[in-house]
Amino acid sequence: MITFCKDLGIYCINRGKSSCKHMTDCCKEYCYNLKFYNIFTFSLNANNDYILERTWKIMEGKLLHCLINQHWKTDIKRIRFAARGECLSVKSDIFKVKDIVSYCSKVAFWLPTRAWKDGNMRALIEKELFPLNNLKIQASIDYTRTKKEFNNLLENNWSTMFFNPNDNEMIFDNDLFVKCRKTWNKVYNGKKWVNKPGLCAKCNHCTSTQNHVWLKYHK
Numbered sequence: 185m186i187t188f189c190k191d192l193g194i195y196c197i198n199r200g201k202s203s204c205k206h207m208t209d210c211c212k213e214y215c216y217n218l219k220f221y222n223i224f225t226f227s228l229n230a231n232n233d234y235i236l237e238r239t240w241k242i243m244e245g246k247l248l249h250c251l252i253n254q255h256w257k258t259d260i261k262r263i264r265f266a267a268r269g270e271c272l273s274v275k276s277d278i279f280k281v282k283d284i285v286s287y288c289s290k291v292a293f294w295l296p297t298r299a300w301k302d303g304n305m306r307a308l309i310e311k312e313l314f315p316l317n318n319l320k321i322q323a324s325i326d327y328t329r330t331k332k333e334f335n336n337l338l339e340n341n342w343s344t345m346f347f348n349p350n351d352n353e354m355i356f357d358n359d360l361f362v363k364c365r366k367t368w369n370k371v372y373n374g375k376k377w378v379n380k381p382g383l384c385a386k387c388n389h390c391t392s393t394q395n396h397v398w399l400k401y402h403k
């Protein structure tokens with residue numbers, strides 16, 4: 185139901201590839217998850233995806249709240265939605281997230297999404313999810329998006345997470361963006377440059393009040 189992601193240092197609620205209904209041309213070419221799907225073809229596609237989507241179907245706030253507090257008895261402070269997949273694939277997901285976040289009011293939730301590109305989904309996200317104090321939502325944006333779209337997100341108080349495979353090119357307002365420590369400050373382990381595992385748990389930037397984060401390309 186929820187998994188601990190060592191790389192981020194926090195718990196995640198993931199979804200399968202079939203949830204990615206709002207992908208851009210950038211996703212199709214550079215998504216790090218799709219790369220893994222191509223390497224671990226059987227284990228990710230056949231097993232994991234199926235389990236993730238089945239779990240998402242039965243997930244609800246009351247159940248997760250009970251599991252965290254009574255069954256696992258774990259002090260989970262933060263949960264990220266969709267380190268893999270798209271959390272807000274269809275409209276009903278918005279109400280599911282509202283239910284989960286409202287029930288688990290002591291947990292800080294973090295949700296990057298591409299669903300903002302769909303006008304109806306975006307309006308519903310702003311209406312139903314923006315008022316929730318323990319949920320921070322970021323619009324995932326990339327080089328396929330326009331300045332007009334970005335400015336429109338700003339006007340409506342969206343936080344954003346930007347990615348461009350060309351690491352030297354910031355196409356929006358450079359001054360607004362903070363370079364993500366996890367992806368920009370890699371360390372050399374003697375063989376290759378790697379993330380310092382668990383940095384998101386210490387950084388917290390993505391769950392601060394309106395933020396704009398620039399991710400470096402995962403090669």
Ligand code: SF4
Binds near residue numbers: 363365
């Ligand atoms: S900015 Fe901080 S919290 Fe956000 S992805 Fe990077 S390391 Fe994690």
